[in-house]
Amino acid sequence: MSTVALHETAHHEAHGEAHHEHHHQETFITKYIFSQDHKMIAKQFLITGIIWAFIGGLFSVIFRLQLADPNATYPFLEDFLGHWAKGGKLQPEFYYALVTMHGTILVFFVLTAGLSGTFANFLIPLQIGARDMASPLLNMLSYWFFFLASVIMMSSLFVQTGPASGGWTIYPPLSALGEASSGSKIGMDLWLVSMAMFIVSSLLGGLNYITTILNMRTKGMSMTRMPLTIWALFFTAVLGVLSFPVLLSGAILLLFDRNLGTSFYLSDIVVAGKIMPNEGGSAILFQHLFWFLGHPEVYIILLPAMGMSSEILSVNSRKPIFGYMAMVGSLFAITILAFLVWAHHMFVTGLNPFLGSVFVLLTLLIAVPSAIKVFNWLTTLWKGNIRFTPAMMFAIGFVSLFISGGLTGIFLGNSALDIHLHDTYFVIAHFHIVMGVASFFGMYAGVYHWFPKMFGRHLNNTLSYVHFWITIVGAYLIFWPMHYEGLAGMPRRYYDFSNWESFKNFGGLNQFISIIALLVFAAQLLFVINFFYSIFKGRKLTTLNPWNANTLEWTTPIRPGHGNWPGDIPEVHRWPYDYAKDGKDFIPQDVPVGDDESKH
Amino acid sequence: METEVIKPKNKIHPHKFTLWVGIGSIVMMFAGLTSAYIVKRNQAGWVSYNLPTAFWYSTIVILLSSLTVHLAEKAFKLREMPKYRKLMAVTLILGLIFIVTQIVGFKEFWKMGMTLQANVSFSFLYVIVGLHAVHVVGGVIALIVMSLSAFSKKTRNYSVVPVELISTYWHFVDILWVYLLIFLIMIK
Numbered sequence: 001m002s003t004v005a006l007h008e009t010a011h012h013e014a015h016g017e018a019h020h021e022h023h024h025q026e027t028f029i030t031k032y033i034f035s036q037d038h039k040m041i042a043k044q045f046l047i048t049g050i051i052w053a054f055i056g057g058l059f060s061v062i063f064r065l066q067l068a069d070p071n072a073t074y075p076f077l078e079d080f081l082g083h084w085a086k087g088g089k090l091q092p093e094f095y096y097a098l099v100t101m102h103g104t105i106l107v108f109f110v111l112t113a114g115l116s117g118t119f120a121n122f123l124i125p126l127q128i129g130a131r132d133m134a135s136p137l138l139n140m141l142s143y144w145f146f147f148l149a150s151v152i153m154m155s156s157l158f159v160q161t162g163p164a165s166g167g168w169t170i171y172p173p174l175s176a177l178g179e180a181s182s183g184s185k186i187g188m189d190l191w192l193v194s195m196a197m198f199i200v201s202s203l204l205g206g207l208n209y210i211t212t213i214l215n216m217r218t219k220g221m222s223m224t225r226m227p228l229t230i231w232a233l234f235f236t237a238v239l240g241v242l243s244f245p246v247l248l249s250g251a252i253l254l255l256f257d258r259n260l261g262t263s264f265y266l267s268d269i270v271v272a273g274k275i276m277p278n279e280g281g282s283a284i285l286f287q288h289l290f291w292f293l294g295h296p297e298v299y300i301i302l303l304p305a306m307g308m309s310s311e312i313l314s315v316n317s318r319k320p321i322f323g324y325m326a327m328v329g330s331l332f333a334i335t336i337l338a339f340l341v342w343a344h345h346m347f348v349t350g351l352n353p354f355l356g357s358v359f360v361l362l363t364l365l366i367a368v369p370s371a372i373k374v375f376n377w378l379t380t381l382w383k384g385n386i387r388f389t390p391a392m393m394f395a396i397g398f399v400s401l402f403i404s405g406g407l408t409g410i411f412l413g414n415s416a417l418d419i420h421l422h423d424t425y426f427v428i429a430h431f432h433i434v435m436g437v438a439s440f441f442g443m444y445a446g447v448y449h450w451f452p453k454m455f456g457r458h459l460n461n462t463l464s465y466v467h468f469w470i471t472i473v474g475a476y477l478i479f480w481p482m483h484y485e486g487l488a489g490m491p492r493r494y495y496d497f498s499n500w501e502s503f504k505n506f507g508g509l510n511q512f513i514s515i516i517a518l519l520v521f522a523a524q525l526l527f528v529i530n531f532f533y534s535i536f537k538g539r540k541l542t543t544l545n546p547w548n549a550n551t552l553e554w555t556t557p558i559r560p561g562h563g564n565w566p567g568d569i570p571e572v573h574r575w576p577y578d579y580a581k582d583g584k585d586f587i588p589q590d591v592p593v594g595d596d597e598s599k600h
Numbered sequence: 601m602e603t604e605v606i607k608p609k610n611k612i613h614p615h616k617f618t619l620w621v622g623i624g625s626i627v628m629m630f631a632g633l634t635s636a637y638i639v640k641r642n643q644a645g646w647v648s649y650n651l652p653t654a655f656w657y658s659t660i661v662i663l664l665s666s667l668t669v670h671l672a673e674k675a676f677k678l679r680e681m682p683k684y685r686k687l688m689a690v691t692l693i694l695g696l697i698f699i700v701t702q703i704v705g706f707k708e709f710w711k712m713g714m715t716l717q718a719n720v721s722f723s724f725l726y727v728i729v730g731l732h733a734v735h736v737v738g739g740v741i742a743l744i745v746m747s748l749s750a751f752s753k754k755t756r757n758y759s760v761v762p763v764e765l766i767s768t769y770w771h772f773v774d775i776l777w778v779y780l781l782i783f784l785i786m787i788k
Contacts, residue, residue, distance in 0.1 A: 134614035203625055211618045215611065241621055245629035252727065253636070262716060262723040264636075280645035280720045285636055292632065 026562075034144075036136035037562040041143050042122035043454060046447070048150060049114020050528060056105035061521050063098045066090045068514035069507075070496040084162065092495045096165040097183045099493055101157070103168025104191070106436065108198055109153070111301040113146050115443050116202075116240070119304055120209045120233045122450065126553035127227050129218025129570060131563045134211040138204045145201035149194045156190035164191035167493065169290055172265035172283050176257045179271045189258065192251055199244045199251075206244075209237035218552070220572035224328075225589070227551050227576045228321060231328050232307020235335045236300050243296035243339070250289030257281070284349050291342035298435050299338045303331060305442020306373060306402075309395040311576075312449050313377055315549045316392035317384025318585060320577035323376040330369035337366050347415040348422045356415045363413035370406055374399065385580070389547070390464035391449035397472045398441040404476075405434025408483065423493075426486025429479045437475045444471075444527070451531075452546050456559045457538030463530040467523055474520035481509050550576045550588045613761050616768070623772050626735065630776065633731070634783055637724050641787060647719045648788040651781070654705035655729075658698055659781060662736075665694035666774040673767040677760060685750045691770070692747050695740040702733045725784065732780055736773050742766050 035041060065074060073088035084094035121139065125132055133139045156163040165183025166174040170191065178185045213234045217226070253264040257278075265286045266278035314321040321327060343351060343359040351359075377399045386392070408430040411417050421427060444467075451459050490503050497503040497510070545554040552572070556564050570590035578587040582597060640646065672687035706726065714722045746766055 134618060138618070203622075207618045207621050207625070210621050211614050215614045215617055241625045242628050245625050246632035249629045249632040249636070249731075252731070253633075256716075256723065256727060260716060262727075263720055264640075264723060280643075282640065282643060285639055288639065289632055289636060 034140060036132070036140045038121045038125050038133050038136065038139060039454070039560070039562075039564075041139055042118050044143050045113060045117030045121060045146070046454075048147065049110050049118060050531070052105050052109040052114065052150065053524075054528065056102050056110060057521050057524060059098045059102040059105070061518055062090065063095055063102070064514040064517045066095055066495065067497075068511045070498050093165060093182050094162060095495045096167075096181075096493065097162045097187070100165045100167055100170075100183065101163050104153070104164070107168060107297065107301065108195070109150065111436070111439050111443070112202065112240075112297070113198070115301065115304050115439060115446075116209075116233065116236055117143070117146065117205060118443075119229070119308060119446050119450075120205065120237065122454065123229055123553065124209055124212050124233060125216070126453070126556065126560075126564060127230050127551050127576075128213060128216065128221050129552050129572065130212060130216040131565070131569070133208045134216055135208055139208050142201050142204035142208065145197050145204065149197035149201060152190055152194035152197065156187045156194065159186050159190065161185040161187055163187040169287075169294065170254070171290075172254065172257065172286050173269050176254060176265050177269065177271060177276065178258065179274070179276075192255055192258075195251060196248065199248045202240050202244055206237040206241040209233060210241065213237075218569045218572055221589075224325075225572055225575045227307075228310040228324070228327055228331075229304075229307040231331055232303045232310070235331045236303045239296045239300050239303070239335055239338055243293040243300075246289055247293035250286055250293075253289075254286065284346070287346050287349060288342070291345045292339075294345065295342040296338040298431075299334055301435050301439045302402075302442075303334070305398055305439040305445075306331070308442050308446040308449070309398045310373075310377065310380075311551070312391050312395040312445050313380050313399075314577055314579065315449075315547055316387045316389055316395070317381050318387070318579050319380055319384045320579055320581075321376065322379040322382075323372070324575070324577065326372050327376055330372040333369040334366065337362060337369070341366065341413075344413055344415075344418070347418045353415075360413060360415050364410065366413075367406070367410060370402075374403055374406075389448070390459070390461065390468060391445045393465070393468045394441045394445035394448060397468065398438050398445060400472070401433050401438040401441055401475065405430055405432075405438060409434060420489075421486060423491055424486035425482040425490045425492060428492050429482035429486060432482075433475070433479050437479070441472075444468075447531070449547065450553075451534070452541045453553055453556075455535050455538070456541050457534050458541065458546070459534045459538060460530050463526050467527045467530070470523035470526075471520060474516050474523065477516045478513050478520065481513060485509065545588075548586050550578060550586055552589055555588065555590055615761055615765060619765055619768055623769075626772075626776075630728070630731075630780070633724075633728050634780075637728065637783075638787060640720055640724065645720065647721045649709075649714055649721065649725070651725075651784060652705035652708040654701045654708055655781065658701040658705065659777065661694050661698045661701060662774050662777050665691050665698065666771055668694060669767050669770045673760075673763050676763045679758075681750075685747070688743065688747045688750050692740065692743040695736060695743055695770075698736055699733060699740065702729065702736075706730075728780060728784075732773070732776060735776070739766070739770050739773055742769070 031037075032040065035044070062077070065072075065077075074085070075088040077085035077090065078088050081090075081094065084091050084097075090098075121133070124130070153163075161182040163183065164170065164175070164187045165181060166188065170188070174180050174184055175188055176184075178188075213226075213230060253262075256262040257264050257266055261277075263278035263281035265283050266276065266281040267283075269276040269278060310321055310327060341359060341363045343355065344363045347356055347359075381396070408426070412421060412427060412430055448459060448464060451457075485503075485506050488502065488506070490497065490506060497506065541558050544556075544558060547554075552570060555570050557566065572589045573592045574587065574589055576589050578589075579585065581587060668687050668691045672684050672691060675681075675684040675687055706729075709722070709725070710716075714725075716723055716726050743766060746762065
């Protein structure tokens with residue numbers, strides 16, 4: 001008898017928490033700052049992410065100025081950057097710091113925290129029918145660890161020796177020895193501490209997302225009735241929870257090497273004529289640990305964009321998603337393969353060629369689930385009754401970029417070709433298109449689609465379309481030419497190419513890329529203006545369900561309070577893709593299945 | 601009515617589930633470190649060593665504490681609160697003794713010339729064992745909180761979830777220790 005009672009208590013505790021929250025008197029601080037409401041936390045992640053994206057984007061504009069004309073001086077840069085741009089000329093050390101921080105910010109702070117943090121927080125409880133996350137407290141802590149990480153990373157920009165500058169992959173020995181360069185000093189320590197906070201944040205987030213999805217779904221919401229966004233966010237969280245700890249262990253060893261005189265990664269190193277005492281370490285070991293996270297990280301960035309695009313493509317094609325189970329299966333396959341391909345980043349480290357060929361095979365296998373996804377997206381669009389909303393434009397843009405960038409992945413996954421292409425602009429072009437810009441498009445699609453749910457207002461449509469067209473055309477104009485530069489062997493991260501006979505001819509092309517980069521950056525400001533203006537002044541939402549979508553978030557009030565549904569949580573009777581069925585345009589998930597209807 | 605009450609029985613409490621996922625995450629961290637250890641071991645300059653004797657006492661202590669925390673959980677479920685309090689206190693003390701034996705072991709190791717910087721193999725021992733100890737400290741803090749609330753007269757909480765959480769976590773750090781011990785003995 002007692003066990004039954006105990007289970008009852010546990011049950012109430014789990015589900016009652018959010019109820020209680022609902023009746024609390026909320027102050028400004030509990031509502032907007034230390035909020036435990038998943039929707040507010042999502043907005044905090046989004047706005048912090050936008051601020052970071054602005055900074056990271058600005059950095060790329062500054063180093064593109066350098067690449068456009070290595071001999072030009074820009075006196076206004078000295079006003080902003082002081083001794084890093086003496087006489088208006090960017091210093092080489094700072095150039096390297098800029099590319100490092102650009103990568104760090106965009107990969108981790110924008111496309112990991114800004115993307116997953118925003119949409120996992122916002123959509124999981126709303127789309128599975130839960131009042132909040134499994135643990136709202138851990139969820140709040142997740143944001144504040146991210147905030148702390150942000151503050152530390154931001155402060156590293158202002159130390160005298162400059163921010164970390166070993167590349168975003170922070171390979172030792174550059175990252176392990178303070179003597180190695182100015183960016184290896186305090187800036188590198190701050191980078192590591194900030195990333196440790198960041199890892200804690202994403203682990204707390206990930207734990208919550210997984211638990212919430214598996215344990216808190218409303219009645220009738222079986223796993224196979226979940227929207228694909230939720231599946232994608234689920235696999236993203238699994239990837240994060242299993243791969244970030246390995247980066248943490250790699251970072252701990254690096255911290256020991258930096259500060260306690262150990263030699264995990266260091267051996268036989270001479271800095272400025274001085275022989276370092278470290279012996280017996282291996283720099284390659286770090287690469288293994290780093291890329292064991294680093295490769296899954298690519299999918300941590302990409303999967304949420306895939307999930308959201310799938311949802312948006314289906315809603316705006318007014319057609320069920322094609323091959324739902326194949327979509328879930330391919331997400332699963334990508335998740336598994338993500339852990340088995342890390343050494344394809346290391347083909348030139350002297351890896352055993354046999355081992356290399358195994359990694360080539362596993363890498364090329366990723367093309368299979370990727371092709372399934374692309375096929376299904378295209379067949380979802382096929383003969384659909386397409387509405388070209390801004391969100392839909394970005395979702396289609398995502399598919400386009402994923403195809404273009406994915407194809408060059410087949411080149412790079414092949415070790416024989418990669419030995420030539422490694423560390424060239426070909427790699428830059430590949431990963432910027434397939435993971436950088438593509439994920440950005442997924443994120444924009446998500447923001448344009450769910451903005452009305454987030455803020456109860458609409459974004460300005462004209463600005464949205466202008467933003468889309470400049471961004472997609474610009475993205476291709478920036479990164480397409482880089483493939484040619486890379487094929488010619490132009491290496492990444494170089495400060496000045498004008499002294500090489502073989503790269504001199506790319507001067508004009510580099511200038512062209514820089515001009516387009518500046519334009520694209522300016523176009524992103526249109527989005528920022530549109531976003532912040534519309535939060536306060538956008539056209540008010542008049543219907544609950546502006547896109548006529550089936551998922552549960554559109555059954556909540558226009559501005560849902562903490563707890564999401566004022567009454568009972570709706571019960572789910574069908575999958576979320578009943579579009580154009582039995583003569584009806586759409587049938588939301590909470591509509592019971594009719595007697596004459598086939599069940600799904 | 602009966603079925604309605606029984607239904608949540610099959611559903612694991614979200615906090616417990618979170619803990620399990622968290623444990624998976626910690627396992628990955630140690631998997632990263634131990635695989636790095638294996639990779640390094642096959643390279644030049646590796647020095648084999650024997651573990652300090654104090655670590656054997658650590659093992660006995662943590663195995664015992666696993667037993668006491670298990671009994672504490674059992675006592676709690678049978679509402680034998682005085683027994684539960686005693687067993688929690690014993691577990692806490694054993695946890696503290698574990699930390700002490702770890703420090704003694706490190707000192708012993710250091711005195712034999714196997715310092716942190718002397719060789720990568722020693723560095724690994726300090727990092728891997730030290731990181732496990734940090735996880736035990738985390739458990740000890742949780743035990744302190746639990747014991748304080750168990751002994752305070754004012755609060756009476758009959759939810760079994762926190763007890764199950766600490767018990768699971770404590771068994772986990774115990775098993776992790778045994779794994780690391782076997783690993784460090786087998787792979788020298």
